[in-house]
Amino acid sequence: MAVTVRAVRAEDYPQWRPLWDGYTHFYDCVLDESVTASTWERALDPHSSMFCRVAESEGRVIGFAMCVLHEGTWSTAPLCYLEDLFVDATQRGAGTGQALIDALMEEGKREGWSKLYWVTRQNNPARKLYDRFGEADDYVRYRISL
Numbered sequence: 439m440a441v442t443v444r445a446v447r448a449e450d451y452p453q454w455r456p457l458w459d460g461y462t463h464f465y466d467c468v469l470d471e472s473v474t475a476s477t478w479e480r481a482l483d484p485h486s487s488m489f490c491r492v493a494e495s496e497g498r499v500i501g502f503a504m505c506v507l508h509e510g511t512w513s514t515a516p517l518c519y520l521e522d523l524f525v526d527a528t529q530r531g532a533g534t535g536q537a538l539i540d541a542l543m544e545e546g547k548r549e550g551w552s553k554l555y556w557v558t559r560q561n562n563p564a565r566k567l568y569d570r571f572g573e574a575d576d577y578v579r580y581r582i583s584l
């Protein structure tokens with residue numbers, strides 16, 4: 439199964455949307471429709487710091503990586519936060535998740551990003567994949583809802 443990774447396109451919406459719903463369901467999260475609509479709009483907007491790469495196999499979109507590029511105080515080059523990663527449950531274990539992260543690393547090297555990073559739950563089994571890219575650090579996250 440050959441997987442290619444590319445920038446999302448407007449016509450991908452009917453394929454992206456069920457994957458997005460699968461992802462929010464995975465996190466037991468019910469997002470307001472207006473938030474999903476805005477996320478989609480920003481992912482397509484070349485002026486937004488948010489972007490989306492999709493994994494395609496045999497003409498079907500089977501996974502996505504939603505990212506935010508941002509500035510940082512410790513580097514003059516931008517950092518890429520991989521916020522959401524998802525692969526269709528029927529297509530997992532065949533290297534698509536790895537292909538999405540590999541593609542972001544290649545893009546980042548090409549575009550001069552200083553870092554690619556993501557956070558996940560301690561016990562997420564996806565860490566089997568993540569541990570291939572390096573060791574997790576010992577930082578913990580504090581979050582305040584405002």
Ligand SMILES: CC(C)(COP(=O)(O)OP(=O)(O)OC[C@H]1O[C@@H](n2cnc3c(N)ncnc32)[C@H](O)[C@@H]1OP(=O)(O)O)[C@@H](O)C(=O)NCCC(=O)NCCS
Binds near residue numbers: 461524525534559565
């Ligand atoms: C995480 C995720 C995107 C990985 O996609 P994928 O296409 O299955 O990843 P890969 O096939 O490249 O994974 C590489 C290896 O890690 C293993 N792995 C990856 N994710 C795994 C998971 N969630 N559970 C168990 N093993 C996993 C694969 O089985 C594979 O192992 P193998 O080569 O020994 O067979 C996918 O599991 C997913 O969408 N999970 C639900 C959402 C999620 O957890 N997102 C990440 C939030 S931080």
